Amino acid sequence: MAFENLANKLQNVFKKLRGKGKLTEKDIKDAMREVRLALLEADVNFKVVKDFIDRVSEKCIGAEVLESLTPAQHVIKIVRDELTELMGSTQSKLNLSAGSPFILMMVGLQGSGKTTTAAKIGGYLKKQGKHPLLVACDIYRPAAIKQLQVVGDKLGIPVFSMGQNISPVDIAKASIGAAKKGGNDVIIIDTAGRLHIDEEMMQELKDIKSEVRPHEILLVVDAMTGQDAVNIAKNFNEQLGIDGIVMTKLDGDTRGGAALSVKAVTGKPIKFAGIGEKLEDIEPFYPDRMASRILGMGDVLTLIEKA
Amino acid sequence: KKTRTGITERVEKIIKLHQKLTDEFYDELEEILITSDMGIDTTLKIIDQIKTEARAKKLADAEAVRDLLKQKLYDILNNNEKYAETKAGPSVILVIGVNGVGKTTSIGKLAHMYKKDGKKVLLAAADTFRAAAIEQIEEWGNRVGVEVIKHQEGSDPSAVVFDAIQAAKSRNADILICDTAGRLHNKKNLMNELSKIERVITREYPEANKEVFLVLDATTGQNALQQALMFKETVDITGIILTKLDGTAKGGIVVAICSEMNIPVKYIGVGEGIDDLQPFSAEEFVDALFSA
Numbered sequence A: 001m002a003f004e005n006l007a008n009k010l011q012n013v014f015k016k017l018r019g020k021g022k023l024t025e026k027d028i029k030d031a032m033r034e035v036r037l038a039l040l041e042a043d044v045n046f047k048v049v050k051d052f053i054d055r056v057s058e059k060c061i062g063a064e065v066l067e068s069l070t071p072a073q074h075v076i077k078i079v080r081d082e083l084t085e086l087m088g089s090t091q092s093k094l095n096l097s098a099g100s101p102f103i104l105m106m107v108g109l110q111g112s113g114k115t116t117t118a119a120k121i122g123g124y125l126k127k128q129g130k131h132p133l134l135v136a137c138d139i140y141r142p143a144a145i146k147q148l149q150v151v152g153d154k155l156g157i158p159v160f161s162m163g164q165n166i167s168p169v170d171i172a173k174a175s176i177g178a179a180k181k182g183g184n185d186v187i188i189i190d191t192a193g194r195l196h197i198d199e200e201m202m203q204e205l206k207d208i209k210s211e212v213r214p215h216e217i218l219l220v221v222d223a224m225t226g227q228d229a230v231n232i233a234k235n236f237n238e239q240l241g242i243d244g245i246v247m248t249k250l251d252g253d254t255r256g257g258a259a260l261s262v263k264a265v266t267g268k269p270i271k272f273a274g275i276g277e278k279l280e281d282i283e284p285f286y287p288d289r290m291a292s293r294i295l296g297m298g299d300v301l302t303l304i305e306k307a
Numbered sequence B: 001k002k003t004r005t006g007i008t009e010r011v012e013k014i015i016k017l018h019q020k021l022t023d024e025f026y027d028e029l030e031e032i033l034i035t036s037d038m039g040i041d042t043t044l045k046i047i048d049q050i051k052t053e054a055r056a057k058k059l060a061d062a063e064a065v066r067d068l069l070k071q072k073l074y075d076i077l078n079n080n081e082k083y084a085e086t087k088a089g090p091s092v093i094l095v096i097g098v099n100g101v102g103k104t105t106s107i108g109k110l111a112h113m114y115k116k117d118g119k120k121v122l123l124a125a126a127d128t129f130r131a132a133a134i135e136q137i138e139e140w141g142n143r144v145g146v147e148v149i150k151h152q153e154g155s156d157p158s159a160v161v162f163d164a165i166q167a168a169k170s171r172n173a174d175i176l177i178c179d180t181a182g183r184l185h186n187k188k189n190l191m192n193e194l195s196k197i198e199r200v201i202t203r204e205y206p207e208a209n210k211e212v213f214l215v216l217d218a219t220t221g222q223n224a225l226q227q228a229l230m231f232k233e234t235v236d237i238t239g240i241i242l243t244k245l246d247g248t249a250k251g252g253i254v255v256a257i258c259s260e261m262n263i264p265v266k267y268i269g270v271g272e273g274i275d276d277l278q279p280f281s282a283e284e285f286v287d288a289l290f291s292a
């Protein structure tokens, strides 16, 4: 089981606490060290963990916990609540009424899942009665356009492309006219993968943005991303201004601490979760579930209930 | 063009700050290793060893620790093994990994490298699942100027590999490289599909030197260890290709993998271009980690 390790560790920490009845500040410190290690092992960014632990420690050292007869439960509750709060407590949706056609742009590192997610969101919105248009602005990666056409075909969603010899800015611009002509009320722009430190390629995104003024820019992040997630998210957000995040590949066994990191560093909501390679494998992002996943919260909740 | 704060710079900083081997010094050392994605276990192990050695050698100042750390990482990573591809006789390379890590691109780069070496290379488009995966590897085949053996999208990948092996034999290819679909290591049926492909290779091409390259994305965190473990359970991995080292991720997870699993890192990917593949050198990797 993927989270066995993490859950066990927390369980051990809290078992130790429970045995004591009353806690000292040192007990809290010991417990927090274990929570810290667990979060780091889940790939939550180092600095994010540090801030988190500071906040939680402060709350735990409050008199209520120290004098409580069931201090472990108090600590667990504080950890859980703080984490859920960090993840964002409500589910965040696309603001589809922002304009018509509603323009959505997908950005992110190479291989994070932009093209697949663009199609998935298209399919998701089509089911809600929208008429999306997929726009092929990746002119670099071999067969990127073909990939978008294949997934578009599978979903019965039209794909706008102008080949590999027109600049992505011009393609994006032309797609608006095409959408109006084709009666498409949603435009989803697929862009090439790029590094956040690649100035030229980041400039291209800025140019597309200022040309078509997308209503939302979604940063697509691989859920398996490690400590670098904060650099990536921070850079894309500062340079481009993102409106939301999509976490992909959550069907794996990663703990997905990157979700916490990107949320903490950008303050932007995670809107969708990619949960498989198939085009229907997308769902709205549930922050509380993600918090549970990172912490092995299912087990923690059971602990609280047992006590 | 890119900014990358090396470990050295930060180590220098904490050396200046602490001078002596205090707890705070070790805490900060721990932070540096963890932020490179080395993981808790490996980090604590390395720190422990450094502490022990520092004590044994009666090292008192922080300065000396830097060389110790460097040596330690180098020892873990320096796992030289014979490259089967350079042995006599034909070779077959199976390239595997989770989704989007850079398998197909690395294959294009490898093919180019071998071709430059004067080898006759053949590619097998055995990712029959992903949208336009076949077209993607075909385009790489065109770029490099090597033939690609393919079937239809959705066909059996082992059948593609079977055909490619027959083609490799009849055309006297030196190296056959097989692309595979990205798959998450926790998906049983997809992993079974992989063992089937490996069995076809073993059965149909016994005379070939066999390599299995696991492609890992340097941006990946602790899950890469899980990937290596699970893929290794399924097929006999002979080497790792670590991609996307041109980003800001340090790729420290390979330190954890090398220290726990003994799989050598063979190549690194440093870009999307045809020439952006380099043989892995432990020395250079550690130096890169340490360069300011």
Ligand SMILES: Nc1nc2c(ncn2[C@@H]2O[C@H](COP(=O)(O)OP(=O)(O)OP(=O)(O)O)[C@@H](O)[C@H]2O)c(=O)[nH]1
Residues within 6 Å of the ligand: A108, A109, A110, A111, A112, A113, A114, A115, A116, A117, A138, A141, A144, A191, A192, A193, A194, A220, A248, A249, A250, A251, A252, A273, A274, A275, A276, A277, A281, B099, B100, B130, B182, B184
């Ligand atoms: N298991 C799983 N695989 C996914 C998911 N989302 C995308 N993928 C896979 O990840 C790989 C990369 O996806 P793409 O959509 O091509 O990624 P991209 O960001 O467009 O890649 P580039 O255009 O090369 O930068 C493909 O094999 C997809 O099938 C997901 O939620 N789960």
Ligand SMILES: Nc1nc2c(ncn2[C@@H]2O[C@H](COP(=O)(O)OP(=O)(O)OP(=O)(O)O)[C@@H](O)[C@H]2O)c(=O)[nH]1
Residues within 6 Å of the ligand: A110, A111, A141, A193, A195, B097, B098, B099, B100, B101, B102, B103, B104, B105, B106, B127, B130, B133, B180, B181, B182, B183, B215, B243, B244, B245, B246, B247, B268, B269, B270, B271, B272, B276
């Ligand atoms: N910056 C950078 N990008 C890379 C590197 N290697 C591959 N890429 C990019 O990563 C993306 C995914 O590469 P692919 O070769 O399609 O990955 P894959 O593992 O075959 O993907 P699937 O077949 O979908 O599982 C593409 O956009 C590549 O151009 C690298 O070393 N550096």
Ligand SMILES: [Mg+2]
Residues within 6 Å of the ligand: A114, A115, A116, A138, A144, A190, A191, A192, A193
């Ligand atoms: Mg793409």
Ligand SMILES: [Mg+2]
Residues within 6 Å of the ligand: B103, B104, B105, B127, B133, B179, B180, B181, B182
């Ligand atoms: Mg591929």
